[in-house]
Amino acid sequence: MPDEREDVLEITVLIEDVDAARLSEKATENATSNYSLNVSLAERDRSQDHLVLSFSLELTSQPAMARFKVSGSATLKGTKDEIKEGIAAPNDSRPPLVLLEIYERIYSTVYLLASALKVPRPMPNLLKKSS
Amino acid sequence: MIQETGTNLYSGILRFYSLNDVRKYMKELLEHYQRDYDRSSNVIGSLLRTEGGKGMEVIMSKGWAKVGAMFVDVTDPEKGGMELTFQLVTEMKPRISKTEEVLKTFESVEALPVPADASFLLYLHSGIPERLVIDTTESRPEAYVFKGDYATVQ
Numbered sequence: 001m002p003d004e005r006e007d008v009l010e011i012t013v014l015i016e017d018v019d020a021a022r023l024s025e026k027a028t029e030n031a032t033s034n035y036s037l038n039v040s041l042a043e044r045d046r047s048q049d050h051l052v053l054s055f056s057l058e059l060t061s062q063p064a065m066a067r068f069k070v071s072g073s074a075t076l077k078g079t080k081d082e083i084k085e086g087i088a089a090p091n092d093s094r095p096p097l098v099l100l101e102i103y104e105r106i107y108s109t110v111y112l113l114a115s116a117l118k119v120p121r122p123m124p125n126l127l128k129k130s131s
Numbered sequence: 132m133i134q135e136t137g138t139n140l141y142s143g144i145l146r147f148y149s150l151n152d153v154r155k156y157m158k159e160l161l162e163h164y165q166r167d168y169d170r171s172s173n174v175i176g177s178l179l180r181t182e183g184g185k186g187m188e189v190i191m192s193k194g195w196a197k198v199g200a201m202f203v204d205v206t207d208p209e210k211g212g213m214e215l216t217f218q219l220v221t222e223m224k225p226r227i228s229k230t231e232e233v234l235k236t237f238e239s240v241e242a243l244p245v246p247a248d249a250s251f252l253l254y255l256h257s258g259i260p261e262r263l264v265i266d267t268t269e270s271r272p273e274a275y276v277f278k279g280d281y282a283t284v285q
Contacts, residue, residue: 034284041277047152048145053275059283080146087275095281123283 009078009086011098013055013105016072020113027065033120035059039099041074041087050077051087055102059110059122066119070106074098136174137219138167140226140258147251148271150241156253157237157260161230164258168223171216178213190217229259 038058045052056071076083076098089096107124114121147153175190182189190213194206204211240263248270254262 034282037281037283039277039279039281041275043275046148046272048147048156051275087277089277089279095279096277099277099279125283 009076009082009097011086011101012075012077013102014072014074015070015106015109017070018109018113019069020110020117021067022065022117022119023061023067024063024065027117027119029115029118029120031065031120033061033063033065035061035120035122037103039095041096041099044073049079050075051083052076053087053098055099057102057106061120061122066114066117068110068113068122070110072102072106074102136167136171136216138164138223138258141255142257143255145253145255146266146269147253150245150251153251153253153263154234154237154241157230157234160258160260161227161234164223164227164230168220168227171220171223175213175217175220190214226257226259233260 036059038060040056041053043051044054053074053076054071055074056069059066059068059070061067076086078086086097104124107122111121111124145156147156178189179186190210192204192207192210192214194204194211195202196205197203204214243265245265246267248267250266250269250271252264252266253260254264
């Protein structure tokens with residue numbers, strides 16, 4: 001019921017699909033490798049107090065040693081203004097809050113997969129926009 | 132504070148972007164009220180069955196006294212609590228009936244000629260959907276899409 005919630009934006013992330021590939025036989029866990037991240041967010045459903053987004057994240061190491069694709073949904077629950085703030089990028093170099101939450105949520109999965117594939121692990125501290 | 136039973140009754144205005152969403156919301160509201168009603172009336176029913184044949188006296192406390200502007204029961208907490216539950220159940224009935232009626236007749240609202248990009252303001256008074264504004268001044272926001280390229284750097 002509307003008056004039972006607290007006035008704080010709540011973001012829940014659900015992973016629906018994961019794909020991981022080792023792209024080079026020379027790859028090792030300790031090799032220095034930066035990852036580029038291609039992100040796509042799209043509205044799936046919206047109502048008075050929530051917004052559901054589909055997300056798709058593709059991480060590719062540079063040089064190419066591994067690739068991870070993760071997709072799923074993120075649900076933002078809050079007031080209209082809180083939701084608006086959650087999906088807006090503060091500026092060109094900083095991602096929207098919802099993306100930070102998604103990355104934080106998927107990071108442990110990607111980390112484990114990178115370990116299993118013996119490829120460099122991406123860093124947790126997203127996100128500097130690539131030039 | 133711990134809520135023992137009952138429903139927080141919302142008074143306010145909610146915006147929806149389709150009549151289907153309005154219907155869905157009211158349906159969920161009604162289901163919520165019905166669940167609360169069933170839970171509370173089961174408590175009363177169970178007590179009446181246990182106390183077989185004693186009637187309403189098992190839920191009517193004689194311990195009420197007016198203290199200040201409210202009634203306080205200091206001598207018979209069991210019956211006092213049960214009497215409150217009974218009052219709650221009695222008050223739930225008209226709210227459920229009214230919400231049911233709104234939902235049953237909502238087809239006539241859905242049959243109205245509504246502009247495709249309109250939104251809807253639903254006014255709830257103590258949990259009962261009472262009024263609806265078809266708002267042609269604020270349409271549904273454009274579907275959100277975001278694409279970006281980022282990097283993690285060691």
